[in-house]
Structure formats: C-alpha cells, structure tokens
Amino acid sequence: MTVEAGADVFVAGAGIRRSKEKVGEPDKIPINMRFDIPLLGRIDAEAKRIGITRTAWIHLAAHRMLQAEIEHHTTGDQPADGVCRQKPAHPSGAFPT
Numbered sequence: 001m002t003v004e005a006g007a008d009v010f011v012a013g014a015g016i017r018r019s020k021e022k023v024g025e026p027d028k029i030p031i032n033m034r035f036d037i038p039l040l041g042r043i044d045a046e047a048k049r050i051g052i053t054r055t056a057w058i059h060l061a062a063h064r065m066l067q068a069e070i071e072h073h074t075t076g077d078q079p080a081d082g083v084c085r086q087k088p089a090h091p092s093g094a095f096p097t
Contacts, residue, residue, distance in 0.1 A: 035043070047057035 043057055043061075044054055047054050050057075052060070
C-alpha cells in the first residue's frame with residue numbers, strides 16, 4: 001500500500017467530519033454569506049415577527065424566489081412583485097433590495 005493510499009484509509013476510517021456539519025443532515029452544508037447590516041436587521045426582525053430563525057427565513061425567501069421564477073418561466077406570468085429576474089438589474093449581479 002502506498003503512503004497516499006494509507007493516508008486515505010486512515011482519514012476515511014477516522015470518522016472526521018466538518019465541525020459545523022450536523023449529524024442527521026447529510027444533504028445540507030454550511031455556507032458563509034455577507035449581508036449589509038440594515039438588510040440583515042430587516043431579515044432578523046421579520047424572522048422574529050413570524051417566529052422562525054434567520055436561517056429558516058432565508059430558506060423560505062430563497063424557496064419563494066425560485067418558485068416565482070419557475071412559475072414565471074413556465075406560465076409567462078409575472079412574479080408577484082412584477083420583476084422578471086432573467087437578468088440582474090445591477091451590474092454587480094445583485095438583485096435590488
């Protein structure tokens with residue numbers, strides 16, 4: 001067995017996982033995101049108002065955005081806010097807030 005193969009066997013058998021990875025959530029990965037402070041404050045306030053975590057709110061918002069895009073592109077209907085997001089409105093690639 002080569003040294004590299006031995007190292008692979010050792011690491012595979014060590015049961016090492018990323019520190020933020022949760023047991024029972026193998027299909028999820030942790031990510032880092034940067035938010036403008038005022039926007040994050042608005043997200044936190046809304047999440048608190050409806051009784052969910054910040055992460056749950058971001059998941060919900062992403063799901064709703066993707067669902068609106070699917071509906072827009074399959075039915076031709078405009079998303080609820082009337083904004084087609086085929087091309088970002090800002091050169092940075094960011095959507096307007």
